[in-house]
Amino acid sequence: MELRDFSTFQLDAIREVGNIGTGNAATALSKLLDRTVDMDVPKAELVSIYELGEHYGSPETVVAAVFVRSEGEFPCNLIFILEEHEAGMLVDLLLLQQMGSVMPELPDEIRDSALSELGNIVLSSFLNAINLLMGTTHMISVPGVAHDMLGSILDVVVSIYGQMGDTALIVNTSLMVSGADAQLSGKVIMIPDPGSLETLLGKLRVL
Amino acid sequence: MDAAHHVGMADIIVITAPATLVTLGLGSCIGLVLFDTIGKVAGMAHIMLPESHCSAGAQVDKPGKFADTAVPALINEVCKQGALRSRLKAKMAGGAQMFALAGTQSEFLAVGARNIKETTEMLRKHSISLVASDTGGNRGRSVEFSTVTWMLAVKTLGKGKVDI
Numbered sequence: 001m002e003l004r005d006f007s008t009f010q011l012d013a014i015r016e017v018g019n020i021g022t023g024n025a026a027t028a029l030s031k032l033l034d035r036t037v038d039m040d041v042p043k044a045e046l047v048s049i050y051e052l053g054e055h056y057g058s059p060e061t062v063v064a065a066v067f068v069r070s071e072g073e074f075p076c077n078l079i080f081i082l083e084e085h086e087a088g089m090l091v092d093l094l095l096l097q098q099m100g101s102v103m104p105e106l107p108d109e110i111r112d113s114a115l116s117e118l119g120n121i122v123l124s125s126f127l128n129a130i131n132l133l134m135g136t137t138h139m140i141s142v143p144g145v146a147h148d149m150l151g152s153i154l155d156v157v158v159s160i161y162g163q164m165g166d167t168a169l170i171v172n173t174s175l176m177v178s179g180a181d182a183q184l185s186g187k188v189i190m191i192p193d194p195g196s197l198e199t200l201l202g203k204l205r206v207l
Numbered sequence: 208m209d210a211a212h213h214v215g216m217a218d219i220i221v222i223t224a225p226a227t228l229v230t231l232g233l234g235s236c237i238g239l240v241l242f243d244t245i246g247k248v249a250g251m252a253h254i255m256l257p258e259s260h261c262s263a264g265a266q267v268d269k270p271g272k273f274a275d276t277a278v279p280a281l282i283n284e285v286c287k288q289g290a291l292r293s294r295l296k297a298k299m300a301g302g303a304q305m306f307a308l309a310g311t312q313s314e315f316l317a318v319g320a321r322n323i324k325e326t327t328e329m330l331r332k333h334s335i336s337l338v339a340s341d342t343g344g345n346r347g348r349s350v351e352f353s354t355v356t357w358m359l360a361v362k363t364l365g366k367g368k369v370d371i
Contacts, residue, residue, distance in 0.1 A: 049255075050216040050269075059232035060349060062364065067306040069313055141313075144306035148364055151232020152347025153305055155255075158216070159235055159318035162256045162272070 003046055003167045003194075011044045013206045014197075017130050018042035018171035018190060024129035025122045025188060026175055032121060033093050035178055042173035049161055049168050052154040056172075056187075059151030063087075066119025066145050067156070070127050072138035074200055075193040077160060078126060080119040082186040084147060089184045090177065091115050116145045122175070126188060134203040157191055164194050211351075214238070214251045217272035221250035221284045224354035231349045235319035237274070237301035237326055237342070238350045240359055241281050241335065243290035249354050250285040252277040254301075256318065257325035274322055278329035297335050298359040298371060299326060300350045302342040319343065339371040 022039050030037040053059030064087035066080045082090065091114045095106070120143045131138045146153060161168035171190040176183055192200060201207040210226045216236065222228060224247040230238045233253075242249035252271045259273035270280035286292055302319035323342045330337050341348070341361045349362040358370040 052216070053232055065306075067308070069308060141308045144308045146305050146345070148234070148305065148347040149232040149349065152234030152303065155234030155236050155347075156305060156316070158255050159315040166269075 003165065003169055003197075006046070006169070010201055010206050011046075013204045014169070014171060014200065015042050015044035017133065017200065017204070018044060018173055020133055021126035021130045021190070022173045022175070022188060025126040028121050028125035029118075029175060029177065032118070033097050033177060035093065035097075038176040038178075040174040040176075042171055044169065044171045046167050047157075047170050049158050049166055052157055052168075053151035056154065056189075057150050059149060061150040062147070063150050063153060064115060064145070064147050065153045066116055066123065066143050068120065068123045068127075068143050069141040070131075070138045071141075072131070073136040073196075074131065074134060074138065074203075075196050076127075077156070077191040077193070078123045079153070079156070079189040079191070080122050080186055081150075081153065081189060082184070086184040086186065087115055087147075089182065090118060090186065093177065094118055112145055116143045119143055119145070122186075122188065126190070134200070136199075136203065160191055161194060169194075169197060214253045216253050217255055217269040219250060219252045219271040219277065219281050219284055221248065221288045222354060223248050223288060226354055228352040229350070233301040233348045233350065234303055234305045235301070235322060237299055237319075237322045238348075238359075239277065239281065239297065239299045239326055240352045241285050241290070241295050241297050242352075242354070242357060243285065243294045243296075244357050245294055246290040247354060248285050248288045248290040249352060249357075250281050250288070250290075251352060252281045254322060254326060257321040274325035274329055278326065278333060282333060282335070295335050297330050297337045298339045298352070299337065300341045300348050300359060300361045300371070302326075303344050303346055303348070305345060305347065307345065341369070341371050 228251040270276040302323035
């Protein structure tokens with residue numbers, strides 16, 4: 001099945017899966033931080049792999065990203081991505097919640113470890129919900145963290161979809177956390193393996 | 208300020224001096240420059256993947272996308288603009304692995320290394336000497352090639368700008 005043959009109805013079904021995943025991810029993040037977390041209505045989009053950097057912002061925007069890969073009946077890849085300063089704010093919120101204060105001298109490795117765990121919880125919650133919905137089992141990788149330019153991070157989509165064509169199917173949504181004095185938001189991006197889309201549509205009975 | 212030409216994903220763009228070629232946010236992709244300082248011509252390809260032959264579609268409509276098709280196509284384009292094949296030299300940057308997952312051997316995460324290998328191999332096959340490169344690692348790069356200095360400026364987060 002070619003990506004361009006996907007009907008609006010099928011894309012809507014995939015978006016609904018994203019909705020269920022995001023709902024669970026928002027709940028988990030809210031519990032972890034003890035704060036209100038809002039979510040956007042997710043989008044299931046067919047994106048040209050030649051325009052990835054521009055599609056999600058400016059290619060040189062400095063971002064922090066947590067990446068996990070899920071294996072099983074529905075193999076897919078997820079990225080939790082925030083602008084660098086917002087990632088810093090999110091880590092501060094977590095440390096405040098868990099430790100009562102943010103130690104200014106905390107080494108970067110510890111902060112990175114906190115970010116990695118935050119991303120892991122958000123993305124695992126997302127995956128748990130959708131696999132529960134589909135009745136599939138899955139195994140999630142250890143999270144990988146990167147701080148870099150948005151364009152270089154999104155090259156990972158190219159390596160997943162580039163060999164088979166020019167278009168990638170991406171589900172994306174935002175989580176908004178109300179902070180002490182500012183609002184911060186992070187994007188959850190789901191990139192299903194190309195070969196897994198039929199499994200997904202079959203499970204949803206919209207194939 | 209010379210005219211800056213933006214080289215998007217899978218693009219091949221050729222310029223004549225004085226001008227610059229720019230690509231922002233290379234991750235596993237590669238920015239390959241071929242240039243002829245006497246003919247005053249330079250071209251850049253934004254290579255995304257190593258090989259075209261395992262691609263589903265039979266014909267490649269964007270030769271810049273794959274290392275094995277980008278190198279011959281780029282040679283062709285710069286020579287059309289007045290470069291002499293025997294004078295061509297190459298510089299390249301990119302091919303990083305942005306994420307590493309402990310305990311998993313995910314082939315797609317290491318596509319940068321395969322891009323470097325295939326591009327280097329193709330240059331060797333076409334007898335073009337690679338005079339400078341900044342490849343691999345786990346950091347993204349923005350690159351800018353000047354046909355005034357014939358230098359490739361490589362910008363990495365935290366490391367600043369280095370001319371190669």
